[in-house]
Amino acid sequence: MSYTDKMLRDDALKGKVIVVTGGGSGLGKAMTKYFLELGAQVAITSRDIDKLKNTASELEAATGGTCLPLQCDVRHYEEVENMLQSVLKAFGKVDVLLNNAAGNFISPTERLSANAFDTVIDIVLKGTKNCTLAFGKHWIDSKQTSSTVLNIVTTYAWTGSAYVVPSATAKAGVLAMTRSLAVEWAKYGIRTNAIAPGPFPTKGAWDRLMPGDLAEKFDMAKKVPLQRVGDHQELANLAAYMVSDFSAYINGEVVVIDGGEWLKGAGQFNMLEAIPEELWDQLEMMIKAKKNK
Ligand code: HXC
Ligand code: NAP
Secondary structure: OOOOOOOOOOOOOOOOEEEEEEOOOOOHHHHHHHHHOOOOOOEEEEOHHHHHHHHHHHHHHHOOOOOOEOOOOOHHHHHHHHHHHHHHHHHHOOOOOEOOOOOOOOOOOHHHHHHHHHHHHHHHHHHHHHHHHHHHHHHHOOOOOEEEEEEOOOOOOHHHOOOOOOOOOOOOHHHHHHHHHHHHHHHOOOOEEEEEEOOOOOOOHHHHHHHOOOOOOOOOOHHHHOOOOOOHHHHHHHHHHHHHHOOOOOOOOOEEEOHHHEEEEHOHHHHHHHOOOOOHHHHHHHHHHOOOO
């Protein structure tokens, strides 16, 4: 067995209807593919309908599943409401909302226009709010007894991060929303959880976060104690578990999948990793020699 293998049994998501925002590319596409393989019907949404149609055809051909492409800019509540109605019309119900759509780019904060800052906040925080509110209202009004919201955040939702301040601000808001609604909406049978991925290379993220030769200059794998970046299938395995009934008692959780990356940056003495083995004898002697002096 390997982390690139598929984890759940074939029918794990049979009968489920799942909406993946930003499902036409990157991690959203990888998670959608696995959901289809596990028997779910999946609607993928984003701004670019041609991209969505191509992805849906590709994934239907690869999996034999049903994938519905729907144009929807998550920044606009009416578009989200229309998207929800289209999903209900096509599938009769919806069980899972995966808030995966995002916008992000690196920049010193003082270089950002007010509109640039707003653009990221609007996609990530307001977009997640729009989808969650519309789907939550529907589930509560229709008295559906079991549904799930899964939000994709990242570890700088709680550490913060320089040079991606709008994204960090927005993801922190999404994390607060996750934990708040996990309590408030549990009585309606709605579970709310999040996944915080570390580096999982995708074109969308790397074009905006590691442009030019930055990817070579700052090898993301070197920041990770496990010395590698993530594989899309291992994220898809986790997401499939989190939206399946196997995780029915998990609510309000944020699951980190980053090979230990954020903790490596956080631990005060983690820099001692650089000390060679042979030096530890000398250091031990120096410390012991100071005892009671
Ligand atoms: C400064 C910038 C900029 C940049 C855009 N802007 N790029 N400012 N530096 N590099 C400014 C523009 O000048 C404009 O402000 C405002 O931002 C909006 O830009 P538009 O291009 O008009 O917006 P839009 O077409 O809506 O595109 C949104 C976008 C774009 C976020 C700017 O990058 C996008 O479509 N992204 C979607 C996909 C994505 O970002 N994927 C990566 C997610 S990765 P003015 O004032 O000029 O009007 C991720 C990883 C997290 O989240 C963790 C990693 C470990
Ligand atoms: P990606 O391929 O660029 O995915 C982002 C998606 O969001 C795109 O499909 C994009 O589609 C969609 N989107 C952007 N603006 C939208 C809007 N206004 N309305 C609807 N959809 C919109 O990048 P990714 O790496 O797969 O990122 C997926 C998620 O993982 C994001 O939440 C990101 O923050 C998170 N994440 C990624 C990493 C990583 O290392 N890759 C690490 C941590 C967290 P359109 O352009 O067609 O609209």
